[in-house]
Amino acid sequence: MRILVVEDDPMLLDGLSVGLGLAGFTVDAVQTCEDASSALAAQDYDAVVLDLMLPDGSGLDVLAALRRRKDATPVVLLTARDQVADRITGLDAGADDYVGKPFDLDELAARVRAAARRGLGRADTVLEWRGVTLDPARQTASRDGRGVPLTRREFGVLRALMERPGTTVSRAVLEEMLYGWQEEVESNAVEVHIHHLRGKLGAGFIKTVRGLGYRLAEESP
Numbered sequence: 001m002r003i004l005v006v007e008d009d010p011m012l013l014d015g016l017s018v019g020l021g022l023a024g025f026t027v028d029a030v031q032t033c034e035d036a037s038s039a040l041a042a043q044d045y046d047a048v049v050l051d052l053m054l055p056d057g058s059g060l061d062v063l064a065a066l067r068r069r070k071d072a073t074p075v076v077l078l079t080a081r082d083q084v085a086d087r088i089t090g091l092d093a094g095a096d097d098y099v100g101k102p103f104d105l106d107e108l109a110a111r112v113r114a115a116a117r118r119g120l121g122r123a124d125t126v127l128e129w130r131g132v133t134l135d136p137a138r139q140t141a142s143r144d145g146r147g148v149p150l151t152r153r154e155f156g157v158l159r160a161l162m163e164r165p166g167t168t169v170s171r172a173v174l175e176e177m178l179y180g181w182q183e184e185v186e187s188n189a190v191e192v193h194i195h196h197l198r199g200k201l202g203a204g205f206i207k208t209v210r211g212l213g214y215r216l217a218e219e220s221p
Contacts, residue, residue, distance in 0.1 A: 001046045001116060001136075001159065002026040002177045006036040006062070007078065008054050016049065016105075023109040024139050024155065028180050033057040040066060043176065045073055047116045049108070052079035052090070060093050067094040074115035078103070113137060120163055127162040129216050132201055134162050148200050153178055157193045161206065161216050170213035190214075 001024065007013040008031045017027045028043070030036050033056050040048070040062070048066075052059040063075055076097045077090045087098045096115040099108055113136055117123070127134040131144045136159060141148045150158065156178045160169055171190045178193075179185045186192075194206055194214060207217040 001113075001156070002028070002043075002180070003047045003049060003112060003116075004036065004039050004043075004045045005029045005049045006033075006054065006059060007031065007049070007051045016108075019105040020049075020109060020112070023106075024136060024152065024159075025109070025112070026156070026178055026180050031055070033059065033062050036062045037065060040071070040073070046177075047074040047076065047112050047119065049076050049078050049112060050095075052077060052086075060090065063090075063093050063095060072119065074112075074119040076108070076111055076115055078108070110137065122163065127159065129162050129165060130205065132158075132162075132205070134159055143201060150200070151193075151196075153189075153193050154197055154200075157190065158197055158201075161214060165216055166218075168209045168213045168215040173213070 003020065003025050005013065005016050005020065005027055007016060010031070013029050013031060017029045020027050028039060030039055031054070033054050036050070050059040050062060059077065066073060066075070074096045075094065076099060077095045078099050078101065079086070080101045090098050096118065097111045099111060117125070125137065127136070133142045139155060141150050141155065141158065157174055160174055160177050174190045175185050198206055204217050206214055208214055
C-alpha cells in the first residue's frame with residue numbers, strides 16, 4: 001500500500017516515513033503544498049497523511065484541490081490544531097479522518113488502514129482467499145491456519161491482489177504500490193516476488209494473465 005505523507009518538520013517526517021514503513025506502507029514524503037500537489041497529480045496513492053500547517057500554505061488547500069477534481073483518495077489530517085472547530089472544518093472539507101499532535105504512531109497507522117479500506121469499499125479488516133488469510137494490521141499471513149513467512153515485498157504483492165479479487169493487476173501498478181521514489185526497482189522484481197509467493201502458497205494460487213498482469217486464481221490452488 002503506497003501512501004503520501006505531507007509534513008514540514010523534517011524530524012517528524014523522517015519518523016513517520018520509518019514508522020509507517022515498518023507498519024507495511026510504502027511511503028513517499030514531502031514537506032510543502034506545492035510538492036504534495038505535484039505528487040498527487042503524478043501518482044495514485046492508497047491514502048494521504050496531510051499536515052495542515054505547511055510553509056507555503058494550508059493542507060486544506062491541497063485537500064480542496066484534490067476533491068475539486070473528484071479524487072476520492074482517503075486523507076487523514078495530521079495537525080497540532082486539535083480544537084473541535086478545526087476537526088469539523090477539516091472533515092467538512094473532505095478529509096476522512098483527523099489525528100491531533102502529539103499522536104501514537106500505531107494509532108495513526110490503524111487510522112490510515114481504516115481510511116484505505118473504506119476507499120476500497122471494503123469492511124473486513126482481514127483478507128481471505130482460498131484458505132489464505134492476510135492480516136495487514138499484524139503483517140501476518142497464514143494458509144489453512146498455518147503461518148506463512150513473507151517478506152515485506154511479498155506481503156505487499158499478496159495484499160494488493162487480495163484487496164482486488166477477480167481483478168488483474170499489472171506489473172506497473174504493483175511496482176508503484178511496492179516501491180517509493182528513492183527505491184530502485186529491478187526489471188524482474190515483481191516476477192521474483194510472484195515466484196516466491198507461488199512457492200509458499202501453491203503454484204496455482206496466483207494466475208499470470210499474459211500481457212496484462214496477475215490476479216488471484218478462481219480455482220483452488
